[in-house]
Amino acid sequence: METIHGVGEFDAALSNNRNILAAHFRAEWAPQCAQVETSLLELSKNPDFKDLQVVNVEAESVPQISLKFGITAVPTVIIFRKQLEVDRVNGANPAELVNKLKKQVGRLANERLQTTQADFDDFGDTDGESLEDRLKRLVNAAPCMIFMKGSPDEAKCGFSRTLVSILNNHQADYKHFDILSDEVVRQELKKFSNWPTYPQVYVKGDLVGGLDIIKEMEASGELDSILPKKQDLNQRLSALTKSHPVMIFMKGDPRTPRCGFSKTLMEIMAETGVAFKTFDILQDEDVRQGLKVFSKWPTFPQVYVNGELIGGLDIVKELKASGDLISTLQGA
Incomplete structure (x- = not known):
């Protein structure tokens, strides 16, 4: 499986592909990427996926490519058919990945047979959906x-x-x-x-x-x-930060954090034994951008206790080192 380290390599892989290209945006620190890589490698060896080409893209080494395609977390797999993006899979979801690639392989075969109705049935739908x-x-x-x-x-x-x-x-x-x-x-x-x-x-x-x-x-x-009206964003953010005594805004969720900082924070929180609730900022762009202004804190993750911002990962690390983390999380 080819690994892309530069813009030129990526452009060449994309332009040279006339069938289906699965570009796996990954990072060494994310263990979920290994699971996705294994799934892609197995598929690439399957005769039923002979039209599939797979490449790894080191997301943090090629920020120009990651920015161009809107990569905000790893793993992310973008599926290209005839050099055009047709679908993507966010996170480690092998079943979804296989399903989406299978549909694109089938659609390519249908095109070759000029059965256009099958195209309509298989393009980007859910199983059995007309x-x-x-x-x-x-x-x-x-x-x-x-x-x-x-x-x-x-x-x-x-x-x-x-x-x-x-x-x-x-x-x-x-x-x-x-x-x-x-x-x-x-x-x-x-x-x-x-x-x-x-x-x-x-x-x-x-x-x-x-x-x-x-x-x-x-x-x-x-x-x-x-027209339905937007809820006042500040009111919404205030309600979200107070929706649990310990509220964490992160990329991904506790089981599948989607950045290194969120992953480390989840490991620390697991050690404390303190109950908490999380919000995946990748699922809501309004919250993701608005919370930076609301909290005057420009990065994620962010940790709130009783609606008050404690800080990000660095602050949590400092509190842990000083022995004050658990008492802080308990609102002492």
Whole structure:
């Protein structure tokens, strides 16, 4: 299995691959990476996966690549088909990894046989899920869903950019789906919604319309009445920090920490025997960014006792060394 140490090596591996490439972003300090690496190595030797190429990418040695592909924790496996990202698996989940790679291998075989209907059934769905069920699941994924080109922070067309601006001005609470990342959804959602253009806005699973409709509703004063509103972030963060006597904001969870600092903190906490609750900041970008401002502490993990910030890993280490950690965690 090839290990990538530089940008040039990665670009070459990607450009030379015409089938399926699984890029495993890993780090030596994370034991979960060895489990993922073993799974990938076994798959690469399986004749059923003859179209699969596997590479290891040392995530911290090539920050340019990690940043480009949004790698925030290891292990992460990005699946490329014909040089385009089609899926990814976060964390050590061999069953999910095998399932997703199997689907991409099957889809590649189907393309060769020109059986396009099978493409629709196997592209990015869950087991046994039809295309129609998948689209229903997507439009109901949040009280307000927008299907756009790009993301709210990096819209890929003027219509999407304008829509995001309007929704943000109205403090709308919404999630998005980038149609450029999934050609099947991009084409089939037009039929599903009977709406030929993007962006598209859904509220409670029902299509509201595109940018023109949103503009009309804004002009008439109707828009505020249908949009779910964002909860005040500071109120939410205050409630989260107080949701348990010892509250830890980390990358991953106690069983599968997804950065070295979080892993070390979990080892220390296990030694104390003190009960605690965790919040995975990788699952909520608002909390991840907002908590830095709320706490005036720029890094993670963060430890709170009775709603008050104790600090990060370095502070916990200092408290342990001084013998004050357990009493501090107990609120003494």
